[in-house]
Amino acid sequence: LHLSIRRQRQMCIRDSSDSGDTVVDREYVLFVPTYGGGSEKSAIPRQVRRFLNVESNRALLRGVVGFGNTNFGEHFCKAADIISRKTGVPIIGRVEIFGTDEDVIKIKERLELLYG
Numbered sequence: 001l002h003l004s005i006r007r008q009r010q011m012c013i014r015d016s017s018d019s020g021d022t023v024v025d026r027e028y029v030l031f032v033p034t035y036g037g038g039s040e041k042s043a044i045p046r047q048v049r050r051f052l053n054v055e056s057n058r059a060l061l062r063g064v065v066g067f068g069n070t071n072f073g074e075h076f077c078k079a080a081d082i083i084s085r086k087t088g089v090p091i092i093g094r095v096e097i098f099g100t101d102e103d104v105i106k107i108k109e110r111l112e113l114l115y116g
Contacts, residue, residue, distance in 0.1 A: 022051055022054075022057075023054055023056060023057060024057055024060050025060075026060065027060050027061075027115075028061065028062065029061075029062055029063040029064065029065060029092060029111065029115075030048070030052075030061060030064045030065070031064075031067065032044065032048050032065070032066060032067065032079045032083065033045065033067040033068065034066060034067065034068040034069075034072065034075065034076070034077055034078045034080070035079070039075075039078075040078075040082065043075070043078040043079045043082055044079045044082060044083065045079070048079070052083065052087070058087055061083075061087055061089050062089060062114075062115065063089050063091070063092045063111075063114065064080045064083050064084055064087075064089055064091055064092065065091070065092045065093050065095065065107055066078075066079060066080025066081070066093070067094075067095050067096075067097065067098075067099070068080075068094065068095075068096070069096065069097055070096055076094065077091075077094040077095075080094065092107060092110050092111060092114070093107045093110060095107070
Protein backbone atom coordinates (compact mmCIF):
# COMPACT_ATOMS: atom_id res chain seq x y z
CA LEU A 1 0.00 0.00 0.00
CA HIS A 2 1.34 3.40 -0.88
CA LEU A 3 0.32 6.72 0.58
CA SER A 4 0.86 9.58 -1.76
CA ILE A 5 0.19 13.28 -1.58
CA ARG A 6 0.26 14.60 -5.10
CA ARG A 7 0.54 18.33 -5.73
CA GLN A 8 -0.34 18.83 -2.05
CA ARG A 9 -3.98 18.24 -3.02
CA GLN A 10 -4.73 14.60 -3.73
CA MET A 11 -4.27 12.27 -0.81
CA CYS A 12 -4.93 8.64 -1.56
CA ILE A 13 -4.07 5.09 -0.69
CA ARG A 14 -3.60 2.54 -3.41
CA ASP A 15 -2.69 -1.09 -3.46
CA SER A 16 0.36 -1.88 -5.53
CA SER A 17 -0.38 -5.59 -5.81
CA ASP A 18 -3.30 -7.95 -5.69
CA SER A 19 -1.46 -10.54 -3.61
CA GLY A 20 -2.83 -9.37 -0.27
CA ASP A 21 0.42 -10.14 1.52
CA THR A 22 1.45 -6.56 2.30
CA VAL A 23 2.70 -6.29 5.89
CA VAL A 24 3.76 -3.11 7.66
CA ASP A 25 6.50 -2.92 10.28
CA ARG A 26 5.77 0.46 11.86
CA GLU A 27 2.81 2.49 13.11
CA TYR A 28 0.72 4.13 10.42
CA VAL A 29 -2.43 6.09 9.65
CA LEU A 30 -4.66 4.58 6.98
CA PHE A 31 -6.08 6.82 4.24
CA VAL A 32 -9.08 4.99 2.77
CA PRO A 33 -11.83 5.71 0.22
CA THR A 34 -15.42 4.52 0.59
CA TYR A 35 -16.78 2.33 -2.20
CA GLY A 36 -20.13 0.81 -3.02
CA GLY A 37 -22.32 3.73 -2.04
CA GLY A 38 -21.46 3.15 1.60
CA SER A 39 -23.07 -0.25 2.09
CA GLU A 40 -21.58 -2.11 5.07
CA LYS A 41 -20.53 -5.03 2.87
CA SER A 42 -18.74 -3.11 0.12
CA ALA A 43 -17.71 0.22 1.70
CA ILE A 44 -14.13 -0.90 2.45
CA PRO A 45 -12.08 -1.70 -0.69
CA ARG A 46 -11.25 -5.42 -0.78
CA GLN A 47 -7.49 -4.77 -0.85
CA VAL A 48 -7.78 -2.70 2.33
CA ARG A 49 -10.00 -5.31 3.98
CA ARG A 50 -7.42 -8.01 3.11
CA PHE A 51 -4.60 -5.81 4.42
CA LEU A 52 -6.42 -5.24 7.72
CA ASN A 53 -7.19 -8.94 8.08
CA VAL A 54 -3.48 -9.36 8.87
CA GLU A 55 -3.38 -9.10 12.66
CA SER A 56 0.04 -7.40 12.78
CA ASN A 57 -1.21 -4.71 10.36
CA ARG A 58 -4.22 -3.99 12.58
CA ALA A 59 -2.00 -3.83 15.66
CA LEU A 60 0.09 -1.00 14.16
CA LEU A 61 -2.87 1.08 12.92
CA ARG A 62 -3.05 4.40 14.80
CA GLY A 63 -5.79 6.30 12.97
CA VAL A 64 -7.82 6.54 9.80
CA VAL A 65 -8.61 9.30 7.31
CA GLY A 66 -11.71 8.72 5.21
CA PHE A 67 -12.34 9.82 1.65
CA GLY A 68 -15.79 9.87 0.14
CA ASN A 69 -18.51 11.71 -1.66
CA THR A 70 -20.97 13.83 0.28
CA ASN A 71 -23.62 12.72 -2.24
CA PHE A 72 -23.62 9.45 -0.22
CA GLY A 73 -25.25 11.39 2.63
CA GLU A 74 -25.05 9.42 5.88
CA HIS A 75 -22.66 6.98 4.16
CA PHE A 76 -20.03 9.70 3.56
CA CYS A 77 -16.67 8.16 4.55
CA LYS A 78 -18.42 5.01 5.78
CA ALA A 79 -15.26 2.91 5.32
CA ALA A 80 -13.43 5.09 7.88
CA ASP A 81 -16.37 4.78 10.28
CA ILE A 82 -16.39 0.98 10.00
CA ILE A 83 -12.61 0.66 10.39
CA SER A 84 -12.58 3.00 13.38
CA ARG A 85 -15.43 1.12 15.06
CA LYS A 86 -13.86 -2.30 14.50
CA THR A 87 -10.29 -1.37 15.46
CA GLY A 88 -10.83 1.33 18.07
CA VAL A 89 -8.59 3.89 16.35
CA PRO A 90 -9.67 7.51 15.92
CA ILE A 91 -10.89 9.08 12.70
CA ILE A 92 -8.37 11.84 11.97
CA GLY A 93 -10.55 13.44 9.30
CA ARG A 94 -13.10 13.03 6.56
CA VAL A 95 -12.27 14.37 3.10
CA GLU A 96 -14.58 15.03 0.14
CA ILE A 97 -13.36 13.06 -2.90
CA PHE A 98 -9.78 14.28 -3.60
CA GLY A 99 -9.67 17.00 -0.96
CA THR A 100 -8.57 20.59 -1.02
CA ASP A 101 -5.46 22.45 0.09
CA GLU A 102 -7.34 23.20 3.32
CA ASP A 103 -7.98 19.49 3.87
CA VAL A 104 -4.27 18.75 3.51
CA ILE A 105 -3.43 21.44 6.07
CA LYS A 106 -6.14 20.25 8.47
CA ILE A 107 -5.07 16.59 8.28
CA LYS A 108 -1.38 17.48 8.70
CA GLU A 109 -2.20 19.63 11.75
CA ARG A 110 -4.26 16.86 13.34
CA LEU A 111 -1.57 14.29 12.68
CA GLU A 112 1.04 16.57 14.24
CA LEU A 113 -1.13 17.14 17.34
CA LEU A 114 -1.87 13.45 17.80
CA TYR A 115 1.42 11.88 16.85
CA GLY A 116 4.05 14.64 16.88
